Amino acid sequence: MEAAWIAELRAVVGERGIVDDATRLFAYEADGIVLLRQRPDLVLLPRTTDEVSRALAILHRERIPIVARGAGTGLSGGATPVAGGVVLSLARMRDVLELDPVDRIARVQAGLVNIDLSLAAAKHGLFYAPDPSSQQACTLGGNVAENSGGPHCFRHGATTQHVLGLVLVLEDGTVLDLSEPRVDPLGLDLVGLFVGSEGMFGVATELTLKLTKKPATVETLLAIFESLDAACDAVSDLIRARHEPSAIEILDRLTIEAVEASVYAAGYPKTAEAVLLVDVEGSEVEVENSVRAIEPLIRARGAIEVRVAKSDYERKQLWAGRKGAFGAMGRIAPDLYVADVCVPRTKLREVVAHTTRIAREKNLKLATVFHAGDGNLHPNIAYDRRDADEVRRVLEAGDEIMHLCIAAGGSLTGEHGVGLEKLPAMEWLFTREDLATMCRVREAWDPDRRMNPGKLIPMRACLETKQALARPEHLT
Amino acid sequence: MSATKEHLAVELASRVVGALRVHPRGAELPLVVPRTLEELVEAVRAAHRDRLSLVPLGSGSKLAWTRAPASADLLLSVRELTGIVAHEPDDGTISVRAGTTIADLRAKARAGGHWCTPDVPNPSRATLGGTLSLGLSGADRTRLGPVRNHVLGMKVVLADGAIAKSGGRLVKNVTGYDLHRLYTGSHGTLAVIVEAALRLFPFPESEAWFEREHSRFDAALATALAASELPMRWLSLSLARTENRWRVRARLAGKTAVVAHEVGVARALLGEPLGRDARAAELADAHRDADATTKPRFARIACRPSRIADVARTLELERGENAVTVEPTIATFAVELSNDARTVAARRPALHALGASLHLVAPDSDVEPFDAVGPELALMRRLKDKLDPDGTFARGRFVGGL
Numbered sequence: 001m002e003a004a005w006i007a008e009l010r011a012v013v014g015e016r017g018i019v020d021d022a023t024r025l026f027a028y029e030a031d032g033i034v035l036l037r038q039r040p041d042l043v044l045l046p047r048t049t050d051e052v053s054r055a056l057a058i059l060h061r062e063r064i065p066i067v068a069r070g071a072g073t074g075l076s077g078g079a080t081p082v083a084g085g086v087v088l089s090l091a092r093m094r095d096v097l098e099l100d101p102v103d104r105i106a107r108v109q110a111g112l113v114n115i116d117l118s119l120a121a122a123k124h125g126l127f128y129a130p131d132p133s134s135q136q137a138c139t140l141g142g143n144v145a146e147n148s149g150g151p152h153c154f155r156h157g158a159t160t161q162h163v164l165g166l167v168l169v170l171e172d173g174t175v176l177d178l179s180e181p182r183v184d185p186l187g188l189d190l191v192g193l194f195v196g197s198e199g200m201f202g203v204a205t206e207l208t209l210k211l212t213k214k215p216a217t218v219e220t221l222l223a224i225f226e227s228l229d230a231a232c233d234a235v236s237d238l239i240r241a242r243h244e245p246s247a248i249e250i251l252d253r254l255t256i257e258a259v260e261a262s263v264y265a266a267g268y269p270k271t272a273e274a275v276l277l278v279d280v281e282g283s284e285v286e287v288e289n290s291v292r293a294i295e296p297l298i299r300a301r302g303a304i305e306v307r308v309a310k311s312d313y314e315r316k317q318l319w320a321g322r323k324g325a326f327g328a329m330g331r332i333a334p335d336l337y338v339a340d341v342c343v344p345r346t347k348l349r350e351v352v353a354h355t356t357r358i359a360r361e362k363n364l365k366l367a368t369v370f371h372a373g374d375g376n377l378h379p380n381i382a383y384d385r386r387d388a389d390e391v392r393r394v395l396e397a398g399d400e401i402m403h404l405c406i407a408a409g410g411s412l413t414g415e416h417g418v419g420l421e422k423l424p425a426m427e428w429l430f431t432r433e434d435l436a437t438m439c440r441v442r443e444a445w446d447p448d449r450r451m452n453p454g455k456l457i458p459m460r461a462c463l464e465t466k467q468a469l470a471r472p473e474h475l476t
Numbered sequence: 477m478s479a480t481k482e483h484l485a486v487e488l489a490s491r492v493v494g495a496l497r498v499h500p501r502g503a504e505l506p507l508v509v510p511r512t513l514e515e516l517v518e519a520v521r522a523a524h525r526d527r528l529s530l531v532p533l534g535s536g537s538k539l540a541w542t543r544a545p546a547s548a549d550l551l552l553s554v555r556e557l558t559g560i561v562a563h564e565p566d567d568g569t570i571s572v573r574a575g576t577t578i579a580d581l582r583a584k585a586r587a588g589g590h591w592c593t594p595d596v597p598n599p600s601r602a603t604l605g606g607t608l609s610l611g612l613s614g615a616d617r618t619r620l621g622p623v624r625n626h627v628l629g630m631k632v633v634l635a636d637g638a639i640a641k642s643g644g645r646l647v648k649n650v651t652g653y654d655l656h657r658l659y660t661g662s663h664g665t666l667a668v669i670v671e672a673a674l675r676l677f678p679f680p681e682s683e684a685w686f687e688r689e690h691s692r693f694d695a696a697l698a699t700a701l702a703a704s705e706l707p708m709r710w711l712s713l714s715l716a717r718t719e720n721r722w723r724v725r726a727r728l729a730g731k732t733a734v735v736a737h738e739v740g741v742a743r744a745l746l747g748e749p750l751g752r753d754a755r756a757a758e759l760a761d762a763h764r765d766a767d768a769t770t771k772p773r774f775a776r777i778a779c780r781p782s783r784i785a786d787v788a789r790t791l792e793l794e795r796g797e798n799a800v801t802v803e804p805t806i807a808t809f810a811v812e813l814s815n816d817a818r819t820v821a822a823r824r825p826a827l828h829a830l831g832a833s834l835h836l837v838a839p840d841s842d843v844e845p846f847d848a849v850g851p852e853l854a855l856m857r858r859l860k861d862k863l864d865p866d867g868t869f870a871r872g873r874f875v876g877g878l
Contacts, residue, residue: 102782147650158648160657161625176852183778183808184611184622185661186833187849187875188856192624192657196650216707240566242589242678283707285737286730293731342646344567374648375567411644411651418651429651430641437640437863438653444858456652 005062009044012054017092019043028087031072031079032134034335035385035395036420040067040081045092049167049175049205052088056203057173059086065450066171068199070111070142073134075338076419078146078198082453088203090141096120097206104211105164105181110141110204117209126211129156132415133323144204147196149415151322152279154373155246156212158415160195165208168194168201171446179208193441198417199452201445215281218246219291220315223276223303224269228252228356228368231274232349234301235372238278239345243294247279248373249322254332255367255380259321262328266321267314269305276303276372277322325369326380332365333382337394339401343410345375351408355379358400362393376414377405403428418456426458435461484550487522491515496536496551498870499544500838505531507551513573513639513670519552520668520868521637529870532664534575534606537598540772540838541610542663543845546872554605554670560584561671562645569628569645571673574605581674590676591616591729594623595712597770605669611661615712615727615764618805623660626675630656632667635868645673658859663874666863680711680729684739685756686746688724693794696722697785700804702745708738710805712760716767717793717800727760768801768810772838775820777809779832790826817843846875 002010010018019025020042029037046052059066065085072079081087093109096117100106101124106117114135118127131150132138138148144166149158156162164181168190178191185191194201225231231250238248251259256268256275268275276298280290291308298306309315329336343351352368355377359366365382379401383390402412402425412422412429426435439462442449449462484492484506492506508530510516523530528549533539535555557575564570565588572581578599585592594614596602602612608630613623620626629643632655642655659667686703690696696715703726704713711729715722726746728735739749751759768774779787784807791811793800798812813820817839824847827834836845849856853876860871860878871877 100782103780105780147654149648149650153648157621157625158650160654161621170855174851176855177850178852180831181780182833183806184613186847187853187878188666188859189611189624189657189661190852190855192660193654195657196654236566239568242568244678282709283734283738286734289731289733342644342649344564344569344646346564346566371648375646376648409645411646411649413651414646414648415650422651426652433634433638433640434642434652437634437638437655438642440862441653441655441658441859444855444862 005058006042008058009055012051012058013044013046017045017047017051019045028069028072028081028089031069031074031077033075033077033421035391036077036080038081038083040085040087043087043089045089047092049169052169052203052205053173053175055088056169056171060172063448063450065453067452068145068203070139070145071113071137073138074142074146074419075340075416076413076421078417078419078452078455080420090139090205093205099124101126103181104213105208106211107179107206107208108140109206110144111139114138114140114143121211125214127214128162128209129153129212130159130162133326140207140209141204144195144207145197145199146415146417149371149374149376151247151249151371154248154371155244155281160192162210163191163195163207164210166191166194166204167206168204170202171448171451179206181208198419198456200442200456202451217284217287218279218281218315219287220309220318221278221280221291221294221298222268222307222309222318223278223298224272224305225274225276225303226272227302228274229349229353230302231276232352232372234276234298234303236345236348237297237301238294239373241297243290245278245290245294245373246281247277248371249277250368250370250372251275251277251322251325252368254365255325255329255369258328258331258367259325261331262324264321264324264328266317268321277318322369329367329380329382332367333384335383335385337381337383337398338416339377339379339381339398340413340416341377341401341405341410342414343375343377343405343408345373347408347410348372348375351404351410352377354404355401358397358404362397364393364397371414374414375410399425420455423456423458426456432461484528485522485526487518488550491519498531498539498548498551499542500540501841502544505548505551507553509553509556511556513557516552516554516557516668516670517633517637517639520633520635523550524636524866524868527866529867531870531873532609532668534603534609535601537601538606538610542873544873545870546877548870552668554668555603557670563588564645565589568676569647569673570676571645571671572604573671574603574669576604578602578604578607585676586679588676589679591679592674592676593620593626595764597765597767604672608660608669608672609662609664615714615760618713618803619709619711620677624657627656627660628673628675630659630669630673631671632659632669634667635864635866643673647675665860665869665874665878682730682732682735683753683756684728684735684749685751685759686726686742687750688746690722690724693722693788694785696724697788697804699745700724703742704805706742706745708741713803713805715802715804716763720797725763727756768799768812771799771812773813773817774837775811775813776835776837777811777827777832779807779830781805781807783807783830783832786830787827787832790823790830791820813839849876
């Protein structure tokens with residue numbers, strides 16, 4: 001017979017809101033980082049804040065760990081389930097609750113897919129600016145948890161700059177309605193603190209988001225290089241010359257080949273060693289002026305061709321190639337390890353070249369595609385998870401790349417989060433005091449550390465608090 | 477309890493450089509001004525050990541923005557912790573110690589070809605630490621958004637003297653929690669900010685400053701909103717009452733050719749610019765330094781942009797003669813208070829009904845400066861208790877007695 005508390009949860013979320021058979025649970029074992037797997041005992045799919053609150057209150061009483069999940073497109077193991085825990089999927093909460101074109105805000109449920117908000121806002125000449133490559137699938141709630149970025153965050157800022165309010169459910173089911181958009185927070189900035197907390201502070205069920213006016217003009221430049229170094233140098237030059245395009249992206253040769261062989265084929269020349277994609281937006285004069293200033297800088301670094309997209313169609317095609325790059329890489333090998341590190345924009349060339357060396361030394365296939373303007377690198381290593389030795393080399397390379405970036409004044413993650421994947425590396429970047437402070441802040445939200453336990457902060461850093469992680473009895 | 481210099485432990489007493497009023501209505505307390513980070517850590521540790529409570533501050537120019545503390549023993553200023561820790565002009569970031577004045581910070585950034593936000597009033601007095609502690613954005617918020625968006629990382633001294641950092645010096649970074657967001661605007665209740673890294677923006681090649689005068693608020697607001705719809709990114713856009721006239725003031729800044737074109741477009745609405753380039757910057761600085769937030773007593777009101785006209789009516793702005801500064805695209809008001817703090821406070825329910833918020837700076841002693849916080853106050857208190865369990869940073873100054 002089913003445990004009483006599971007029956008209670010069933011009563012809260014309904015028959016369609018609960019998953020407990022092995023076949024369907026399989027789909028929740030991992031997020032985008034397939035090396036990290038754990039089958040949850042139960043998945044809940046609530047539809048409203050009230051259902052989330054009632055479910056969390058039951059799980060609080062039963063001391064059961066909870067992992068919130070959006071679309072599961074994350075790349076750091078942020079949504080990897082925890083043994084003996086429950087996954088709380090927000091996938092059925094995807095309503096637009098309010099869209100106010102005058103104040104340029106939208107209130108949405110957390111499971112709404114990123115692109116769907118921009119589609120809903122389009123008729124008012126507005127869009128939602130953060131655009132992760134997975135925006136066709138990822139949820140806005142997941143974006144809030146990870147403080148996600150995307151190519152156009154170069155100009156518009158990462159998710160945190162677009163979150164104006166939240167409805168939060170805390171680990172015990174308490175609902176905090178912080179949804180009213182405020183110019184400045186009243187009291188401590190709980191909303192700002194919550195964004196990027198990787199599901200460890202509670203569950204955001206409703207989001208108040210800033211909408212951005214569509215630019216009057218957008219131009220996309222495509223520059224073709226015979227060397228990746230030169231493309232990196234061109235970007236450092238653009239930053240040094242104080243230019244402000246809206247996106248600056250680089251794709252290397254292997255990525256170009258993969259994209260051109262896929263359905264995302266964008267017309268990138270297959271013989272190029274690197275392509276640089278630059279978006280410039282603003283008023284017509286502003287854009288014209290910028291393009292005129294940027295083009296010679298790029299040519300001066302040896303671009304063999306610089307062209308401006310001639311039509312909106314061509315522009316979209318160029319970007320579809322960039323955004324489809326991760327998917328396209330499925331052609332190179334069955335699995336893809338997506339690193340996500342940041343470096344100062346003055347160090348692009350040296351760090352990118354070094355990552356290439358690391359991959360070569362370890363006999364790994366590296367495809368690099370990255371948000372160059374933000375210094376956010378994605379060295380992608382293609383591998384086959386069935387090959388244990390290759391997996392070992394991939395993980396070693398990932399560690400070496402993180403060490404390399406730290407040495408260059410960089411960090412572990414620019415937009416994917418720490419999650420499980422980069423957990424040990426936190427001690428390379430932060431001191432014991434830094435981590436203990438994060439731990440204390442986390443405990444103010446979640447005293448028993450049941451929300452997404454074991455992520456982001458290495459356990460050792462929290463030992464001083466002498467609080468054992470709440471471990472559930474078996475879930476039967 | 478309020479200690480005199482004699483009651484302080486030796487390591488604190490030896491650093492006392494004078495006394496300062498903790499609040500216009502508060503006691504005069506010993507002022508400790510450490511010259512190094514090590515001295516500051518030592519001072520916080522000593523206070524923590526001796527169960528004293530302290531109020532962190534920069535220059536101390538905005539102590540009236542909070543309440544008087546429930547009790548405090550000393551003031552601890554970061555004003556001597558100055559200077560640049562790292563400046564990377566080619567990466568567009570700067571990292572400075574908290575006692576650095578905004579003027580020095582902006583001058584340094586400018587030397588590297590950058591604009592540094594926030595463009596706050598009286599920058600040669602305001603320290604970065606104090607400014608971030610209050611979460612103050614500047615006149616350039618119209619284009620750049622709130623200051624909290626541009627803080628890349630922080631180093632703070634916690635209540636027990638431990639040094640902790642968050643973030644980094646990178647324009648993009650999500651490694652660890654954004655604790656610098658928590659410290660920004662926390663009014664010195666959680667930690668002492670000792671260092672911060674900021675994102676920089678291109679320094680404009682060219683500028684233009686416009687002013688258009690109206691006799692009525694509604695007309696000025698209509699002009700300002702029309703200006704906000706023009707195809708240009710204003711660096712600042714405000715309307716202000718001075719000498720009984722409403723003036724819309726707008727600042728363009730950017731590439732020379734672009735500004736030249738935009739001046740042509742804006743002319744039809746705002747007339748000829750009053751100043752170009754250096755003269756425009758001078759006018760902007762002068763008006764910034766005289767805005768309503770520089771008055772000894774004022775009210776700050778914020779609302780949704782669509783409610784500006786309603787809020788202005790609720791405040792009966794047309795009737796007074798006091799200084800008023802409105803930022804229409806951000807939807808904030810600063811209204812000088814004379815002896816009418818109670819009258820303005822009495823409008824709180826009407827403002828709340830419009831979804832607006834109200835903060836009174838230096839009101840009468842029986843007037844509550846902050847709006848009431850909802851059930852989230854319990855969480856704020858838990859954060860305070862986790863980071864400063866002994867109340868080393870004086871309680872009672874911020875919302876809900878934090």
